[in-house]
Amino acid sequence: MLVLNCAAEFSELKYLQPLILYHLSNSLSKQKVGLKMGYLCDFCQDQRPMVYCRSDAACLCLSCDRNVHSANALSRRHSRTLVCERCNSQPAFVRCTEENVSLCQNCDWLGHGTSTSSTTHKRQTINCYSGCPSSAELSSIWSFFSDIPSMGETCEQELGLMSINENGDNSTWVPPESQNVSGSVQVADISSKGKSLVGTSMPESSSEPRSLDQPLEPANESIPKLYCPGKKSTGLFEDDNLYDDFNMDEVDLDLENYEELFGMTLSHSEDLFENGGIDSLFGAKDMSASAGDSNCQGAVAAEGSSVGLVNAVQSACSNAPSADSMLSTKTEPILCVTGRQSQTNISFSGVSKDSSAADYQDCGASSMLLMGEPPWCPPCPEGSLQSASRSDAVMRYREKKKARKFEKRVRYASRKARADIRKRVKGRFVKAGDVYDYDPLSQTRSY
DNA sequence: TTCTTTGTGCAAACCACAGAAGTTC
DNA sequence: CGGAACTTCTGTGGTTTGCACAAAG
Numbered sequence A: 001m002l003v004l005n006c007a008a009e010f011s012e013l014k015y016l017q018p019l020i021l022y023h024l025s026n027s028l029s030k031q032k033v034g035l036k037m038g039y040l041c042d043f044c045q046d047q048r049p050m051v052y053c054r055s056d057a058a059c060l061c062l063s064c065d066r067n068v069h070s071a072n073a074l075s076r077r078h079s080r081t082l083v084c085e086r087c088n089s090q091p092a093f094v095r096c097t098e099e100n101v102s103l104c105q106n107c108d109w110l111g112h113g114t115s116t117s118s119t120t121h122k123r124q125t126i127n128c129y130s131g132c133p134s135s136a137e138l139s140s141i142w143s144f145f146s147d148i149p150s151m152g153e154t155c156e157q158e159l160g161l162m163s164i165n166e167n168g169d170n171s172t173w174v175p176p177e178s179q180n181v182s183g184s185v186q187v188a189d190i191s192s193k194g195k196s197l198v199g200t201s202m203p204e205s206s207s208e209p210r211s212l213d214q215p216l217e218p219a220n221e222s223i224p225k226l227y228c229p230g231k232k233s234t235g236l237f238e239d240d241n242l243y244d245d246f247n248m249d250e251v252d253l254d255l256e257n258y259e260e261l262f263g264m265t266l267s268h269s270e271d272l273f274e275n276g277g278i279d280s281l282f283g284a285k286d287m288s289a290s291a292g293d294s295n296c297q298g299a300v301a302a303e304g305s306s307v308g309l310v311n312a313v314q315s316a317c318s319n320a321p322s323a324d325s326m327l328s329t330k331t332e333p334i335l336c337v338t339g340r341q342s343q344t345n346i347s348f349s350g351v352s353k354d355s356s357a358a359d360y361q362d363c364g365a366s367s368m369l370l371m372g373e374p375p376w377c378p379p380c381p382e383g384s385l386q387s388a389s390r391s392d393a394v395m396r397y398r399e400k401k402k403a404r405k406f407e408k409r410v411r412y413a414s415r416k417a418r419a420d421i422r423k424r425v426k427g428r429f430v431k432a433g434d435v436y437d438y439d440p441l442s443q444t445r446s447y
Numbered sequence B: 001t002t003c004t005t006t007g008t009g010c011a012a013a014c015c016a017c018a019g020a021a022g023t024t025c
Numbered sequence C: 001c002g003g004a005a006c007t008t009c010t011g012t013g014g015t016t017t018g019c020a021c022a023a024a025g
Helices: A002-036 A062-069 A105-113 A135-141 A155-160 A190-197 A240-245 A255-261 A266-274 A295-316 A321-328 A364-370 A387-402 A413-421
Strands: A051-053 A058-060 A080-082 A094-096 A101-103 A123-125
Touching: A051 A062, A058 A062, A058 A413, A062 A413, A094 A105, A101 A105
Parallel strands: none
Antiparallel strands: A051 A058, A051 A080, A094 A101, A094 A123
16 A cells, blocks of 8 residues: 555656756755855866857856867857856846946846946947857957956867868858957947847847947848857858757747747736737737637647747847748747647747746847847837836746746756767767767758 | 558657765775 | 765767557558
8 A cells, every 4th residue: 555655656756856856956056156156167167157158058168168169060160158247147148348247138137227327338249159269369259358368279279180071161260350340339228229129130140249229230141150149141041050050949939928038018918828819919810719729729729820920020030130040940840830739839949938037048039039128028119118017027927937837957057068069879979989980960860 | 431551740768978866884 | 973985876969769640542
């Protein structure tokens, strides 16, 4: 009898295990951070992290960044940027020249979006990079950094040991000068301009550091390397292999989450979504079936909604070449609508309704869409929300986040980093010493 | 109407290995 | 009781494989 009870409980425990482990892991990590009183490189756990790799979701010191991302052609295409110096966990996208700190979207918003005194701080966008730039090259990317530490041996030496054919590979870092990338452009007030950014221009989608209130200029197609996630030049898109670097597949776009992803007003959209009224969101009023009624009807609604989603994305990203590219490439095969499931789910893995503002920054698309405004802020055309309704929305958002369901998360960034660079044969890890003649780029990958 | 074939989608398994967790002395 | 040494377990991602289901012939 006891055994049976235990078995029954075990099955439940098994179900809860990931959740328990997740929370334990989180609390332990926080304890560690508290004990060490600082943030350490996810790879070596020794040095202070300086750069953030979106693909690995890892904060790395410059030395590890070089080591990790010189391992193979794929890892060298990872887009990196500075780590936010305030939260130390998210990629920085703007540099406040007044405070001399690099900030992620969330911290920038918290620091500059609310305080009237700091909204006038001059800021400049921070470029992403990939490949293996030297200290000097990094200095040229980030002109505000004059003290980038040396990273030891040159990448070329390491690359020379690699067997993967680098011809045609875009991993060679191109200095900004040759890319016709202008220097930093001061940003007077991002937050005030941010609303116009949603749906029009997306600073991070441009490889060029520019004023955020500048009209979006046509993308410089001659820029092969210095780019930000979510932005790819036409040339880059022509290379199928380069899809690996495009992180739209890491965005979890649940149909329930549109209000956050697209900046819909919570007060409207929450009821809308909770009542399954996706149709009305996208103006599909004539759609006969609503999501969730039955599997079949759900599928019908899902198809209609997915069309609406595409439209929404398109309108949100109009003028942005990356948006078109996003839709025409990565999104399309991933935009899967399953008829069997009662819950319609368009999945871009990674971000869900449960994700915080900071979480959104992990994906380039959300960064584009949410640029300048936190996810709970609607792109209201007539002006900003009143502070009361804003805080109200924030409260609702946080309560929602509290009740979030567990979804897979990378609990050990270091393990992910290792797994990413570990050699594989047909998807399986191989021993470190074994002969490695498998070129993933030359294989037909079953996506 | 029933059976067989074909296509599709999903989940599990596989691999190596660093590091966490547990056990023993 | 605390620490060292040792053993066991866990998690990581790309690919393959097997199963279930639906549709067509």
